[in-house]
Amino acid sequence: MNDDTPVQNQPSGMIPPVDFTTFMRNYQDMVFSTAVRLVNNEAQAEDISQEVFLKAYQHYDSLQTSPTAGGWLKTVTTNLSLNHLSRYRNRWRFFSEFTRHDDGESEGAEVEFASGDDFLADVDADERRVWIERALEKLPDHQRVPLVLFHFQDMPYDEIAKKLGVSLAKVKTDILRARTALAQILTRSGTTHETFNA
């Protein structure tokens, strides 16, 4: 992993990166995070990130001075990740939707948490990050993908439904179940204070 301090967002002041390597260093964490949260596999996310930057290199003349380069990269990463998921998982999707995930994700389940508080608020930031990433990884694809698109990419429900080729009702249900499952995992984590060997 990188030891350099990552730059997560578009550098302020609109200073164009001096070369493509700098441009890549500025955005590689964002691109990789977007891909890995969608495909849930680090090796595949690295392949997708590589493809994204190769495309970016082809359009570098316009991207290097563009204030929307971050958005462009995020969109391309999202599309490539969704293409990857549909290419390899379409054949199983029908069967997957038969599968019930009964580990505490029922739609009507109540989750207790203090209003206004974040989950694991009393846990160290690094440990908290690992807990949340692990909790996301535990979600099944059909819940994690729309959840990530909604909360990380700010994509509205109808656009998610269109992108994933499923009904609007299914997207809403899957996201609600994903939130409930995530909350339950995180609430359990907060009460037991287990530690990860990250």
Next chain:
Amino acid sequence: MSRQNSEKLEQTIHRTLRALPDRRAPRSLEARVLAAIAAQQHLPWWRQSFVHWPLAARAGFLVGSAVLAAAFVALCLRAAGGAQPAAVLAEPLALWTQIRGITAAIGDFCGTVLHSIPSVWLYGAIAFVGCMYATLFGLGAAAYRAFFVQR
């Protein structure tokens, strides 16, 4: 879950997820991308995609292709001995008529056979194929759930 609780959950999850920092990209990513770019750049121009060809090469290719196509058409016409286009097309048209005649005969034969089979047999065969399809589909789904679903 009540609407109020659902909204509260949405806000809390949103806040929690948005507070999450980006994950560090693997160290190998930068080297991989730069190596892939270098490999692309070291390819000779004729092995790169057409849009990366030099302008002169692209123009030359288009002109050359047009000349070749024109030469091919001229050769075909000369081989036909200066015949009229209708005469050149007569042979393929005759072949096409023959093919149509053969397919029509096969269609008539199939129709006759189909009409000679009792309809009960036909419905039975369709039902049998349907049952087999449903059975194999169910077995496939059961096998997937039993052996492939890990969650």
